[in-house]
Amino acid sequence: DSGVTQTPKHLITATGQRVTLRCSPRSGDLSVYWYQQSLDQGLQFLIQYYNGEERAKGNILERFSAQQFPDLHSELNLSSLELGDSALYFCASSVAGGKNTDTQYFGPGTRLTVL
Amino acid sequence: DQQVKQNSPSLSVQEGRISILNCDYTNSMFDYFLWYKKYPAEGPTFLISISSIKDKNEDGRFTVFLNKSAKHLSLHIVPSQPGDSAVYFCAVRGAGSYQLTFGKGTKLSVIP
Numbered sequence: 440d441s442g443v444t445q446t447p448k449h450l451i452t453a454t455g456q457r458v459t460l461r462c463s464p465r466s467g468d469l470s471v472y473w474y475q476q477s478l479d480q481g482l483q484f485l486i487q488y489y490n491g492e493e494r495a496k497g498n499i500l501e502r503f504s505a506q507q508f509p510d511l512h513s514e515l516n517l518s519s520l521e522l523g524d525s526a527l528y529f530c531a532s533s534v535a536g537g538k539n540t541d542t543q544y545f546g547p548g549t550r551l552t553v554l
Numbered sequence: 555d556q557q558v559k560q561n562s563p564s565l566s567v568q569e570g571r572i573s574i575l576n577c578d579y580t581n582s583m584f585d586y587f588l589w590y591k592k593y594p595a596e597g598p599t600f601l602i603s604i605s606s607i608k609d610k611n612e613d614g615r616f617t618v619f620l621n622k623s624a625k626h627l628s629l630h631i632v633p634s635q636p637g638d639s640a641v642y643f644c645a646v647r648g649a650g651s652y653q654l655t656f657g658k659g660t661k662l663s664v665i666p
């Protein structure tokens with residue numbers, strides 16, 4: 440158990456809908472990262488928050504957004520969902536800002552299925 | 555264009571033998587390298603890492619080797635155990651960067 444929790448575990452929804460994925464980092468970790476893993480793909484970095492502020496952005500679509508709250512939990516919002524958004528979404532957390540030897544610890548993921 | 559390549563999608567090894575997983579990267583500015591292990595229905599678990607100032611790091615049965623001139627990273631597992639059967643991802647981070655870039659993974663099967 441990495442200490443990172445994600446809810447829900449599974450989510451099934453229809454095209455055009457909007458969903459929210461939730462992540463609670465390990466106790467004491469200030470950074471939260473979101474990754475997407477599609478079929479046959481490696482993990483693709485989406486976005487990072489550090490202590491409530493956006494720190495880095497990767498391949499995140501404009502239909503997707505995220506935020507980190509004062510209690511350091513984070514939410515990833517996916518809107519106008521398309522079939523291609525079906526994937527595993529992982530959250531990771533780390534102690535510090537992410538540079539140098541800061542290690543990221545991953546949650547169990549949320550499996551999103553868009554029908 | 556893939557910056558991190560794991561060219562073997564799968565690998566089978568007998569229990570007790572050595573498992574060698576390989577990873578190639580394209581950018582010489584990457585300075586921190588990690589291996590993660592992933593079981594089905596779980597998130598990736600951090601295994602071992604190495605910074606660019608070293609060429610080897612060992613932790614129990616796991617050793618990571620870094621060949622900067624060849625831009626090549628490898629993970630050695632000795633001896634391999636059935637519980638090591640999982641998908642292994644290598645990940646890299648650039649100097650001054652926050653994000654990790656992952657390979658597509660290699661599925662290791664350790665046969666009893």
